[in-house]
Amino acid sequence: MNRVVQPNARPGVLAGATIVGVPDRLAMRRRVLAAVRPYLYILPTFFFLFIFTHYPILKTFYLSLFKWNLATPKREFVGLANYLQAWSTPLFWQVLQNNVVFAVGTIPISLALALALALLINQRIRGLAIYRAALFYPTLLPMAAAAMIWLWILTPSYGLVNFYGKALGLPDIHWLGHSRLALPALMLVGIWKRLGYYMVIFLAGLQVIPEHLYEAAILEGAGPWKRFWRVTFPLLSPTTFFVAIMAVIDSFQAIDQVYLMTQGGPGNNTNLFIFYIYQNAFRFFDMGYASAVSGILFLILLGLTVLAFRMLHRRVHYA
Amino acid sequence: MRSRPFWRLPVHALLLLAGLVVVIPFLWITLTAFKERNEVFSLIPQWLPAHPTLQNFWGVLDAMPFWRYYWNTLVVAFGLLGVQLITITLAAYAFARMEFRGRDVLFILLLVQLMIAPQSTAIQNYVTIVNLGLLDTRLAIMAPYLASAFGTFLLRQTFKGIPRELEEAAALDGCGGLRFLLYIAVPLAIPGYLAFALVSLTYHWNEFFWPLVITETNKARTLTLGLGIFAQTAEGAADWTMLMAATLMVIAVPLACFLIFQRRFINSFMQSGLGG
Numbered sequence: 118m119n120r121v122v123q124p125n126a127r128p129g130v131l132a133g134a135t136i137v138g139v140p141d142r143l144a145m146r147r148r149v150l151a152a153v154r155p156y157l158y159i160l161p162t163f164f165f166l167f168i169f170t171h172y173p174i175l176k177t178f179y180l181s182l183f184k185w186n187l188a189t190p191k192r193e194f195v196g197l198a199n200y201l202q203a204w205s206t207p208l209f210w211q212v213l214q215n216n217v218v219f220a221v222g223t224i225p226i227s228l229a230l231a232l233a234l235a236l237l238i239n240q241r242i243r244g245l246a247i248y249r250a251a252l253f254y255p256t257l258l259p260m261a262a263a264a265m266i267w268l269w270i271l272t273p274s275y276g277l278v279n280f281y282g283k284a285l286g287l288p289d290i291h292w293l294g295h296s297r298l299a300l301p302a303l304m305l306v307g308i309w310k311r312l313g314y315y316m317v318i319f320l321a322g323l324q325v326i327p328e329h330l331y332e333a334a335i336l337e338g339a340g341p342w343k344r345f346w347r348v349t350f351p352l353l354s355p356t357t358f359f360v361a362i363m364a365v366i367d368s369f370q371a372i373d374q375v376y377l378m379t380q381g382g383p384g385n386n387t388n389l390f391i392f393y394i395y396q397n398a399f400r401f402f403d404m405g406y407a408s409a410v411s412g413i414l415f416l417i418l419l420g421l422t423v424l425a426f427r428m429l430h431r432r433v434h435y436a
Numbered sequence: 437m438r439s440r441p442f443w444r445l446p447v448h449a450l451l452l453l454a455g456l457v458v459v460i461p462f463l464w465i466t467l468t469a470f471k472e473r474n475e476v477f478s479l480i481p482q483w484l485p486a487h488p489t490l491q492n493f494w495g496v497l498d499a500m501p502f503w504r505y506y507w508n509t510l511v512v513a514f515g516l517l518g519v520q521l522i523t524i525t526l527a528a529y530a531f532a533r534m535e536f537r538g539r540d541v542l543f544i545l546l547l548v549q550l551m552i553a554p555q556s557t558a559i560q561n562y563v564t565i566v567n568l569g570l571l572d573t574r575l576a577i578m579a580p581y582l583a584s585a586f587g588t589f590l591l592r593q594t595f596k597g598i599p600r601e602l603e604e605a606a607a608l609d610g611c612g613g614l615r616f617l618l619y620i621a622v623p624l625a626i627p628g629y630l631a632f633a634l635v636s637l638t639y640h641w642n643e644f645f646w647p648l649v650i651t652e653t654n655k656a657r658t659l660t661l662g663l664g665i666f667a668q669t670a671e672g673a674a675d676w677t678m679l680m681a682a683t684l685m686v687i688a689v690p691l692a693c694f695l696i697f698q699r700r701f702i703n704s705f706m707q708s709g710l711g712g
Binding site for chain 2 (some may be wrong): 154155156159161162163164166169171172173174176180185230234237240241244246247248251252253254255259260261262264266267270272277280283309312314317318320321337366370376391394395398399408411414415419420422423433
């Protein structure tokens with residue numbers, strides 16, 4: 118590039134105003150260059166985005182209309198049969214139910230704890246950095262490592278939880294092999310892993326609440342309890358809602374801990390969406406059905422994320 | 437909020453309790469990793485190793501291709517970051533400071549990447565990778581993330597904040613276009629780059645599911661996947677001390693970085709929440 122082109126100036130005006138007596142062809146070239154430049158800048162991003170994001174979304178819905186087993190490469194068009202198959206498969210509903218139970222069991226507890234901890238840490242106290250690091254570090258860990266840590270802690274007889282459980286008079290429990298306790302055990306891992314992350318998001322929300330509102334509340338004689346419910350909680354509600362949606366999305370993406378800790382068992386009691394898709398696609402090679410389930414998950418998550426983005430938008434206006 | 441002295445004691449007590457509950461699992465596995473193999477099979481908890489030993493860590497190096505996994509992880513995480521820095525810089529600059537037809541629609545099409553779970557496109561991406569002949573390569577692990585909506589979004593905010601006058605003044609001095617981007621806009625956006633880099637490196641260091649789907653041998657496998665596979669081998673499953681040593685070896689460097697640059701990490705992750 119041999120001269121400056123204002124990115125947002127209209128190229129025609131610029132060329133006409135500043136270049137006198139230059140052959141038309143050169144001016145023309147600059148005009149074209151200025152017009153295509155933004156597209157050249159976004160080209161690398163959109164090249165990869167198309168291949169690995171847009172195309173697979175469309176293709177997933179397309180493939181969901183076929184019976185296609187990887188072992189026999191012939192595809193057969195079956196319309197909505199894969200979706201009907203999901204509808205009439207009890208396991209599909211169980212997986213959906215597991216995921217809902219997982220979400221409902223994880224999210225209110227995580228959010229309440231994260232908010233409480235954010236309120237505590239938002240006080241000006243000594244040792245704040247240490248507390249924050251202690252609560253936040255699991256966010257940094259791979260879920261695979263978290264799974265290993267909890268496999269060991271929950272292990273029967275020798276695990277830390279059973280040691281102290283027995284001291285309190287509880288029986289020796291095989292948490293991950295228990296049909297009713299395996300899913301709560303995975304929830305515990307999820308809460309432990311995400312708590313610190315939600316806490317710092319709440320902290321960010323708390324820090325933009327203007328101090329003068331608290332001062333006004335104190336002048337009116339409002340105690341800490343009243344200040345929380347009248348000032349903090351309402352002003353924080355967009356953050357709360359946003360974190361809640363994010364937590365729901367997280368819960369629908371849970372797979373690593375399922376794969377490493379329970380393999381969906383016992384008896385599919387911890388089989389969650391992504392693991393179910395994985396099983397169908399890469400163990401039973403039923404790509405058509407797996408695509409249909411992916412499509413359903415995609416629509417669920419899209420709905421939730423659109424909601425989250427709208428909340429985020431509202432929060433930006435608050436701040 | 438200001439807190440009066442008598443409030444501080446319960447605040448400390450509660451934070452200490454919560455902090456301990458969150459930290460104890462890590463403490464427990466760290467101590468386990470230094471114990472002798474059979475020491476853990478005790479019915480009364482022994483916190484401190486009776487005879488502290490490093491044999492588990494040496495054992496891990498013998499039992500799995502640890503350094504191979506480490507190298508793969510470094511190549512994937514940093515190689516990916518390198519490409520992402522180029523793609524997000526160009527795209528963010530165009531979206532922040534240029535006007536062109538279809539810009540808003542294209543921006544929404546970009547944000548689609550933030551709205552979907554990467555796992556929900558894994559099947560079709562697997563087919564694409566097979567067709568490209570990239571199965572079981574490090575490039576395949578990086579491929580779906582070469583463009584980053586989060587990074588573009590984050591940088592676009594930063595680039596938008598650069599005053600128009602600065603750009604005009606630079607243009608008068610002959611520093612326009614790509615040179616303005618490289619010499620003025622990019623240096624001004626370094627905090628944004630840092631936030632993105634930390635989130636991206638952490639995410640890809642930790643990723644498990646996509647590498648699991650797309651690799652078949654140890655050739656391209658990363659640390660977390662190696663750890664998962666090791667846990668499912670007879671050797672790993674029967675030996676808790678060695679498994680905990682392996683876990684510790686996988687998380688040691690990122691954790692140390694976090695402890696040193698705590699504030700940077702936390703601020704970066706705060707922004708990742710805002711970006712979606």
